[in-house]
Amino acid sequence: MKRGKKAEAAEAVEGDDDNGTAPVKKTKKSKEPEAPILYEDPPDVTSSSDGRPANMKITSWNVDGLRAWVKKKGLDWVRDESPDVLCLQETKCAERSLPVDITSMPEFPHKFWSGSEEKEGYSGVAMLCKTEPLSVTYGIGKEEHDKEGRCITAEFPSFFLVTTYVPNSGKGLVRLDYRKTWDEDFRAYLQGLEERKPLVLCGDLNVAHEEIDLKNSKGNKKNAGFTTEEREGFTQLLEAGFTDSFRHLYPEQANAYSFWTYMMNSRSKNVGWRLDYFVLSAGLMAGLCDSKIRNQAMGSDHCPITLLMVV
Amino acid sequence: MKRGKKAEAAEAVEGDDDNGTAPVKKTKKSKEPEAPILYEDPPDVTSSSDGRPANMKITSWNVDGLRAWVKKKGLDWVRDESPDVLCLQETKCAERSLPVDITSMPEFPHKFWSGSEEKEGYSGVAMLCKTEPLSVTYGIGKEEHDKEGRCITAEFPSFFLVTTYVPNSGKGLVRLDYRKTWDEDFRAYLQGLEERKPLVLCGDLNVAHEEIDLKNSKGNKKNAGFTTEEREGFTQLLEAGFTDSFRHLYPEQANAYSFWTYMMNSRSKNVGWRLDYFVLSAGLMAGLCDSKIRNQAMGSDHCPITLLMVV
DNA sequence: CTTGAAACG
DNA sequence: CGTTGCAAG
Numbered sequence: 001m002k003r004g005k006k007a008e009a010a011e012a013v014e015g016d017d018d019n020g021t022a023p024v025k026k027t028k029k030s031k032e033p034e035a036p037i038l039y040e041d042p043p044d045v046t047s048s049s050d051g052r053p054a055n056m057k058i059t060s061w062n063v064d065g066l067r068a069w070v071k072k073k074g075l076d077w078v079r080d081e082s083p084d085v086l087c088l089q090e091t092k093c094a095e096r097s098l099p100v101d102i103t104s105m106p107e108f109p110h111k112f113w114s115g116s117e118e119k120e121g122y123s124g125v126a127m128l129c130k131t132e133p134l135s136v137t138y139g140i141g142k143e144e145h146d147k148e149g150r151c152i153t154a155e156f157p158s159f160f161l162v163t164t165y166v167p168n169s170g171k172g173l174v175r176l177d178y179r180k181t182w183d184e185d186f187r188a189y190l191q192g193l194e195e196r197k198p199l200v201l202c203g204d205l206n207v208a209h210e211e212i213d214l215k216n217s218k219g220n221k222k223n224a225g226f227t228t229e230e231r232e233g234f235t236q237l238l239e240a241g242f243t244d245s246f247r248h249l250y251p252e253q254a255n256a257y258s259f260w261t262y263m264m265n266s267r268s269k270n271v272g273w274r275l276d277y278f279v280l281s282a283g284l285m286a287g288l289c290d291s292k293i294r295n296q297a298m299g300s301d302h303c304p305i306t307l308l309m310v311v
Numbered sequence: 312m313k314r315g316k317k318a319e320a321a322e323a324v325e326g327d328d329d330n331g332t333a334p335v336k337k338t339k340k341s342k343e344p345e346a347p348i349l350y351e352d353p354p355d356v357t358s359s360s361d362g363r364p365a366n367m368k369i370t371s372w373n374v375d376g377l378r379a380w381v382k383k384k385g386l387d388w389v390r391d392e393s394p395d396v397l398c399l400q401e402t403k404c405a406e407r408s409l410p411v412d413i414t415s416m417p418e419f420p421h422k423f424w425s426g427s428e429e430k431e432g433y434s435g436v437a438m439l440c441k442t443e444p445l446s447v448t449y450g451i452g453k454e455e456h457d458k459e460g461r462c463i464t465a466e467f468p469s470f471f472l473v474t475t476y477v478p479n480s481g482k483g484l485v486r487l488d489y490r491k492t493w494d495e496d497f498r499a500y501l502q503g504l505e506e507r508k509p510l511v512l513c514g515d516l517n518v519a520h521e522e523i524d525l526k527n528s529k530g531n532k533k534n535a536g537f538t539t540e541e542r543e544g545f546t547q548l549l550e551a552g553f554t555d556s557f558r559h560l561y562p563e564q565a566n567a568y569s570f571w572t573y574m575m576n577s578r579s580k581n582v583g584w585r586l587d588y589f590v591l592s593a594g595l596m597a598g599l600c601d602s603k604i605r606n607q608a609m610g611s612d613h614c615p616i617t618l619l620m621v622v
Numbered sequence: 623c624t625t626g627a628a629a630c631g
Numbered sequence: 632c633g634t635t636g637c638a639a640g
Contacts, residue, residue, distance in 0.1 A: 064631080065634045090631085092635055121635035122630075168631060224631085261631085262632035301631085301633075375640080376625045401640085403626060432626040433639075479640060535640085572640085573623035612624075612640085628637085 003042075003249050036269045039255040045290040046308060054289040054308040059083035060163060060202040060276060062259070062302035066091040066126075070099045074299035079107065081294070083306060084130045085154075087163035089204045091115065091124035102128075114138045114149040124149040125165050125203070133161075140189040145182055153193065158311045159284060160199035162190065166206040169224035176229060179206075183233035191240055198281035200309075201242070204259075204302065205277050209234045209244065212254050213274040225273060237279065245278040245291035245307065256293050259302045267301075278307040287311055314353075314560050347580045350566040356601040357619060365600040365619040370394035371474060371513040371587060373570070373613035377402040377437075381410045385610035390418065392605070394617060395441045396465075398474035400515045402426065402435035413439075425449045425460040435460040436476050436514070444472075451500040456493055464504065469622045470595060471510035473501065477517040480535035487540060490517075494544035502551055509592035511620075512553070515570075515613065516588050520545045520555065523565050524585040536584060548590065556589040556602035556618065567604050570613045578612075589618040598622055 063069035108128035133154035139146030211217035220226040257272025287310035374380035419439035444465035450457030522528035531537040568583025598621035
């Protein structure tokens with residue numbers, strides 16, 4: 001069932017420009033900061049459209065440096081959210097350097113880490129689970145992709161959960177060619193899994209799919225994350241039978257982003273990108289309850305996203 | 312005239328170990344932290360031994376990164392101290408990257424900078440003056456030494472002022488050979504100047520001369536800053552007719568240091584080194600008033616030192 | 623332990 | 632702008 005309304009008008013929350021002082025003469029023509037068009041994530045829907053209550057909650061967060069994120073109290077937010085599975089991207093931390101705050105976390109007895117083998121402090125993903133998966137694998141089964149700690153797959157009784165940190169195409173698109181190879185191989189990997197069981201893919205897919213998925217679509221057509229090639233890669237994934245859960249539920253929702261560059265105060269102006277996704281196999285769509293963007297949670301240049309579903 | 316007393320006993324200031332809570336049973340044999348033996352710089356002597364009032368105040372400070380030091384309010388301390396000349400070492404900052412807080416400082420209309428030509432953010436010295444020097448030169452006149460921004464010489468009517476950041480011999484003494492060359496060439500440079508006018512040398516000489524000049528003399532005989540070679544280099548400088556002003560005035564004063572490694576809480580335990588000096592030509596000794604170690608000033612792993620003299 | 627630059631985002 | 636490992640001290 002589609003939710004959502006005519007975007008900006010309905011969901012916009014005006015920034016408060018009134019500081020309580022006497023009014024100052026202003027000319028509307030000058031380059032004043034526009035009141036930012038914010039996005040307020042609606043209340044969680046906790047049952048599927050056929051009325052079954054959600055029994056699986058998954059959170060995904062690109063933490064942009066696990067250690068800094070822990071210092072910024074990211075784990076406090078996680079404890080409040082209390083997901084069944086926590087997926088993290090860009091941990092940038094070798095296993096031996098992990099803070100005890102997270103390695104000792106009793107809420108998640110089952111923890112899985114994958115780091116970059118070559119460069120320390122680069123890339124890296126993690127999956128923390130309340131219940132033990134049937135099995136866990138690392139990488140996508142292709143030597144050339146599996147040295148950067150970009151993918152963990154956990155098998156649960158009724159589905160696979162895949163979390164990934166998709167390679168950034170880089171400034172000047174220096175790594176776009178590699179990215180295209182990754183996109184193709186990764187899609188093949190997912191299709192292989194899907195033949196065995198339905199899957200949930202989550203993580204930082206490093207692409208804003210359509211113009212609605214970023215603020216400045218005009219200016220970014222030649223930039224990493226919004227090139228035609230990357231967008232088509234995502235389209236092909238959907239054409240293979242997977243669904244972008246957030247866009248499915250909120251097809252018209254603009255201004256809903258999960259990433260803002262630290263530069264130029266982008267986050268306060270909500271100049272962002274939707275780069276983080278829950279992508280679902282067709283067989284799991286009936287159990288979909290909600291796909292959330294927790295854009296109040298701080299601690300990284302990405303915010304967390306949460307999936308609620310019945311499995 | 313020699314000042315100072317029998318060192319530790321007289322000048323020691325006991326650290327306060329009492330935190331106001333109820334006493335806890337302790338066994339004196341266990342490895343408790345010893346109360347640190349601190350050093351309290353005595354009140355400034357503001358006239359020479361023949362009764363003339365000081366008319367020249369020079370401060371030297373290894374700031375260990377000018378930009379960080381400015382953020383830590385090092386300039387506030389400088390304004391209080393109000394020297395006629397401020398010499399800085401380890402500025403680690405290209406001229407174009409200097410904070411305006413210092414480039415715009417009206418107290419010092421005459422500012423001179425020397426940075427490393429090869430490696431940005433390495434070495435670098437500066438001299439800021441209230442009155443304009445007759446001339447200023449950079450380096451010590453030898454190509455092989457003059458690319459790292461280690462020396463500025465200013466000519467004043469009655470003396471040369473030389474500030475330097477002497478090359479560190481490095482971990483494992485990897486650069487001790489180079490240091491020996493520097494020491495020899497630098498001494499020759501100073502002797503050349505001295506033939507023209509008496510001089511004041513100040514800065515981070517990167518050597519603790521005698522055992523009294525560092526806390527852990529036993530453990531550091533093979534470490535940069537206290538090798539026989541470096542100590543002898545300094546001895547040769549003194550034998551060339553120059554005087555270590557602080558040691559001249561306070562020949563027995565132990566625990567007086569100008570550097571403490573950031574590691575292992577060395578500063579709070581006063582486990583330090585005296586690496587920063589004012590070294591004077593014989594012709595200036597009659598005007599010497601005081602040579603101070605401002606060990607309360609924070610903002611670097613070195614503290615500032617100040618010279619008071621009549622010129 | 624702390625600085626700064628470099629790579630990356 | 633902000634994270635990381637790195638070199639240097």
